Amino acid sequence: MRLHLVDGTYELFRAHFSKRPDRQGPDGRDVKATVGLVSSLLGLLSDEDEAVSHIAVAFDNPIESWRNERFPGYKDGSGVDPVLLAQFDDVERAVAALGVVVWSMDHHEADDAMATAAVRWADAVEQVRILTPDKDLGQVVAGEQIVQVDRSRDKYYDEAGVVARLGVRPPSVPDYLALVGDTADGIPGLPGFGAKGAAAVLTRYPHLEDIPELGMHWDVDVRGATRLAATLAERRGDALLYRELATLDRDVPLGEDLDDLAWRGVPRDRFHAWCDDLGADTLRDRPQRWA
Numbered sequence: 709m710r711l712h713l714v715d716g717t718y719e720l721f722r723a724h725f726s727k728r729p730d731r732q733g734p735d736g737r738d739v740k741a742t743v744g745l746v747s748s749l750l751g752l753l754s755d756e757d758e759a760v761s762h763i764a765v766a767f768d769n770p771i772e773s774w775r776n777e778r779f780p781g782y783k784d785g786s787g788v789d790p791v792l793l794a795q796f797d798d799v800e801r802a803v804a805a806l807g808v809v810v811w812s813m814d815h816h817e818a819d820d821a822m823a824t825a826a827v828r829w830a831d832a833v834e835q836v837r838i839l840t841p842d843k844d845l846g847q848v849v850a851g852e853q854i855v856q857v858d859r860s861r862d863k864y865y866d867e868a869g870v871v872a873r874l875g876v877r878p879p880s881v882p883d884y885l886a887l888v889g890d891t892a893d894g895i896p897g898l899p900g901f902g903a904k905g906a907a908a909v910l911t912r913y914p915h916l917e918d919i920p921e922l923g924m925h926w927d928v929d930v931r932g933a934t935r936l937a938a939t940l941a942e943r944r945g946d947a948l949l950y951r952e953l954a955t956l957d958r959d960v961p962l963g964e965d966l967d968d969l970a971w972r973g974v975p976r977d978r979f980h981a982w983c984d985d986l987g988a989d990t991l992r993d994r995p996q997r998w999a
Contacts, residue, residue: 715840766818823956875907886951973999
């Protein structure tokens with residue numbers, strides 16, 4: 709038994725910017741991203757190697773969250789193609805038409821929901837598979853019990869994979885992102901801290917509080933240690949804020965229990981009604997398992 713947690717917002721953006729031809733519904737509205745995401749999920753649900761038994765898809769709807777209240781520069785919906793934003797509600801209905809649980813996040817983010825579910829049910833399933841390339845989800849990866857999968861690049865990150873990717877163990881991922889920044893989320897990081905240097909420091913001192921204030925006391929070979937230590941000392945408040953932003957909430961109030969996430973197949977009538985609504989005739993016979 710596996711639990712698949714899908715980053716719906718990422719998948720929607722990926723479908724929108726894919727090379728698929730533009731697509732309009734019967735009423736003329738753009739549905740390319742929505743149909744593309746549903747097609748991708750149908751591929752996942754029929755993948756024998758993935759062996760989906762329990763699944764949920766999380767969305768940021770709206771993109772803004774409590775983090776925007778803490779830091780004005782955090783990611784928001786400005787600059788997002790209005791054509792894409794207009795599909796946020798539609799895509800949730802589309803995923804529900806597949807018989808899949810949808811988590812629509814407003815105050816929290818989709819990443820928080822996935823982190824909560826991963827930690828909450830890790831011991832109850834054979835494996836939790838978090839389907840997103842986002843670096844911040846690396847913080848909840850645990851051994852091979854909770855892993856991260858990037859389907860678009862065919863990448864798999866267990867705990868050793870996170871270390872190979874970022875240079876730090878999962879518990880240090882928020883500290884790492886605080887230092888180097890995360891452009892996808894609007895976290896600027898601290899000047900001078902590159903990926904390699906930050907990883908070296910955090911390998912020796914796992915959290916910001918553990919790092920000696922003076923570079924001369926750093927027991928690690930990092931170029932410009934004195935300068936970096938001074939930057940961290942001067943901007944420690946910023947670093948702590950950035951870490952707060954990068955730290956995923958593992959206690960989001962999800963309404964379902966694990967049994968509710970069991971996928972029992974696509975409800976035929978509901979799915980066909982959705983296909984008719986969006987003119988997605990090519991998907992009508994794609995499901996390989998009906999409820």
